Amino acid sequence: MSMPYDLSKTGRVAAMFLLAYAAAEVLFTWHSFQLFGFYDAIEGNLLSAVEMDAEAARIDGTGILVAGVFMITLIGCYIASGMWIYRAATNAQAVTPNPDAIGPGWSVGWFAVPIANFWMPYKALRQHWDGLAGSGGPSWPSWAIIWWLLWVFGNATATVGTRLNFDAQTIDQFRTATTLDVASSVLSIPAALMFRKLILDMTALSADARPATTPDLEEGQL
Numbered sequence: 001m002s003m004p005y006d007l008s009k010t011g012r013v014a015a016m017f018l019l020a021y022a023a024a025e026v027l028f029t030w031h032s033f034q035l036f037g038f039y040d041a042i043e044g045n046l047l048s049a050v051e052m053d054a055e056a057a058r059i060d061g062t063g064i065l066v067a068g069v070f071m072i073t074l075i076g077c078y079i080a081s082g083m084w085i086y087r088a089a090t091n092a093q094a095v096t097p098n099p100d101a102i103g104p105g106w107s108v109g110w111f112a113v114p115i116a117n118f119w120m121p122y123k124a125l126r127q128h129w130d131g132l133a134g135s136g137g138p139s140w141p142s143w144a145i146i147w148w149l150l151w152v153f154g155n156a157t158a159t160v161g162t163r164l165n166f167d168a169q170t171i172d173q174f175r176t177a178t179t180l181d182v183a184s185s186v187l188s189i190p191a192a193l194m195f196r197k198l199i200l201d202m203t204a205l206s207a208d209a210r211p212a213t214t215p216d217l218e219e220g221q222l
Contacts (some may be wrong), residue, residue, distance in 0.1 A: 001211045004094050005087035011203035014080040018196040021073040024066075025185040025192070031066045032182045039171050039178075061085045077192075081199070088202055089124065092131030094211040101127045113186055122148045125198070132205040141201070147194035152186030 038059055041047050047055060073095070089104035104126040110120035122144075129140050161180030168174045 001213070003206060003209065003211060004030075004090045005086065005206075007087055007091065007206045008204040010080065010084045010087055011042055011199050014077070014084045014199050017073060017076040017080045017197045018199070019153055021077045022189045022192045024070045024073040025189045027049070027066050028070055029185045031059075032178050035178050036064065038177070039175050041135065043171055056204045081195070083197060084203075085128075088132070088206065089128050091206045091209070092128040095206075095209045096131040096134055097212055098127070098131060099130065116154055118191070125202075127140045129202055129205070130185075132202060132209050134209065137205060137209075141198070144198060147191055147198065150191035154184050154191055157187060158184035 034111060041055070042052065056175045070084070085107050089102070091109040093104075102120070106130065107121070107124040108137065110124060111117050113120070126140050126144070157180050161177050161184055164173065164177035164180065168177050
């Protein structure tokens with residue numbers, strides 16, 4: 001019997017988008033430091049009104065490009081990673097059938113459920129690792145909890161920073177929001193790279209695994 005899904009292609013695509021997303025976060029951080037320089041120039045009265053307008057237009061234009069690249073890579077990550085998680089969950093059930101394990105649909109769906117998305121996706125991926133590894137395979141990596149904490153805090157920081165950006169009225173408020181944006185990127189970059197490794201490791205587990213043989217199939221083969 002063959003596995004329900006070959007994870008190799010989906011895993012490679014997800015890994016590629018995660019690398020692109022990490023690069024986009026670096027680009028986003030670079031733009032944030034451009035903003036810090038602009039705030040300093042405003043507070044220090046270093047620019048004339050004309051220069052300030054020109055610099056603001058330049059930074060806004062750059063920000064639109066950076067945001068576009070960021071959103072493309074982020075959406076690509078969501079789609080590719082979601083497809084991979086669904087298929088990995090299906091394969092895990094085929095290798096180690098477990099009616100109590102989180103199913104393929106909810107393995108993806110829990111990411112969109114407020115509060116529960118703080119731990120349920122992590123629980124699901126850990127179950128799927130164990131399912132793919134079987135009784136004699138490698139155990140869930142100890143570093144995975146670090147990946148998940150980075151992911152959770154990175155997303156939480158980004159959410160707060162975005163809200164502050166929308167509500168900001170003063171340079172200090174904009175500076176605080178931008179600082180949170182940088183902090184989010186610092187957390188999200190290693191999280192993306194660690195998730196990439198987790199995907200590649202689980203894809204390798206799936207390639208080496210074999211579906212369980214049900215009793216009915218065994219009887220039919222005798």
